[in-house]
Each structure stands twice: as structure tokens, then as C-alpha cells.
Amino acid sequence: MAEKPQVQGFTIDQFYRFCDEGKLMAARCRKCRKLIMPPRPLCPNCYSDNLEWTQLRGEGKVVTYTIIHISTSELQPLTPYAVAVVKLEEGVSLTGMMRIGKPDEIKIGSKVSVSFEKVERKKWPIRPRIVFKAAQ
Numbered sequence: 001m002a003e004k005p006q007v008q009g010f011t012i013d014q015f016y017r018f019c020d021e022g023k024l025m026a027a028r029c030r031k032c033r034k035l036i037m038p039p040r041p042l043c044p045n046c047y048s049d050n051l052e053w054t055q056l057r058g059e060g061k062v063v064t065y066t067i068i069h070i071s072t073s074e075l076q077p078l079t080p081y082a083v084a085v086v087k088l089e090e091g092v093s094l095t096g097m098m099r100i101g102k103p104d105e106i107k108i109g110s111k112v113s114v115s116f117e118k119v120e121r122k123k124w125p126i127r128p129r130i131v132f133k134a135a136q
Contacts, residue, residue, distance in 0.1 A: 010039045010051050016127040019116050024058040026092060027051045037092035058114035059135055060088035067103040082106050086114075086132055096130035111135035 010027045015038060018025040027036040029043035030050040037056075042049050065084035068075070075081070082098035084106065094114065098106055112132040119129050 009053075010036075010041045012038055015039050018053075019128045019130065020118075022116060024056045024094075024114050025053050026056055026090070028054045035090055035092050037088075037094065056088055056090050056092075056114075058088070060086040060094070060112060060114075062098075062106065062108055062110045062112060062132070063087050063093065064108065065098060065106050084112075084132055086112055088114075094130065096132050099131045099133050 015025060025039075027039035028034070028051065029036065029046060029048050030052055031048040032043060032046040034043055034045040035054070036043060036051070039051075039053075041051070043051065063085045065082050067080050067082050069080045070076075071079050071081075080103050082100075082103040083095060084098050085093050085095050087093050096114065098112075099115070100106055100110065100112070111134070113135045115131050115133050116128040117131055119127065
């Protein structure tokens with residue numbers, strides 16, 4: 001039996017390439033319509049490889065968060081900072097750094113929008129940082 005060719009491009013690397021362009025993208029299964037975030041080459045619902053990229057609005061609400069006081073050497077100058085899980089309007093969740101005032105001002109249920117920051121890194125992976133800001 002011949003091996004089926006793998007779908008190309010539904011990877012974390014491609015996801016971050018879109019982020020670098022300022023686009024929040026997810027994979028959508030053409031068979032069952034499930035939205036897949038983070039993207040992967042097979043639908044976890046029906047195992048189809050018939051996927052398409054779809055752009056998300058990038059707006060949602062804070063589900064949970066934590067405040068980081070001790071971090072990696074790269075992020076230590078930013079401490080304390082908050083990292084949140086946000087449920088997007090489209091129904092998928094995304095994790096990113098909060099950029100809403102002071103960390104103790106963050107509230108569960110706060111409306112936020114997704115943004116991206118360029119990161120000056122010398123080591124791989126060089127990816128933009130996903131951040132959440134107060135929704136307009």
C-alpha cells in the first residue's frame with residue numbers, strides 16, 4: 001500500500017510565520033469543520049488531512065492567568081509579568097503574555113485582543129511573542 005503524502009504547512013512553524021505577518025491563523029478541517037489550534041497535519045476529531053488555513057479575529061476573554069516572578073534569563077527583566085489563557089470568540093484557546101497595566105489588575109473574564117511583538121533573540125526558535133491587550 002502506497003504511503004499517503006503528508007499535508008505540508010500545517011505546523012507550528014507556519015503558524016508563527018503567520019504571526020510574524022500579524023495574522024492569527026488556525027487550521028480548519030474541511031471534513032468536520034473543527035477549528036484546530038495549535039495547527040497540526042491531521043484533524044484530532046476525524047483524522048482527516050483535508051485542512052485549510054483560516055484567519056481568526058483575535059478577540060476573546062481571559063479564562064485563567066498566572067503571574068511569573070522568576071523566569072528564564074531572557075525574560076527575567078520583564079518580571080513580574082502575567083501569562084494568560086484566553087478563549088477566543090471562535091472557541092479555541094490561546095496562551096500569551098498579558099500587556100494590561102500591572103499584573104494585579106488582570107481579571108478573569110476581561111476582554112482582550114491578540115497582538116504580536118517582535119523578539120530579539122539570538123537562539124532558535126526566533127518567533128514573535130503572542131501578547132494580549134485590552135480590547136477596544
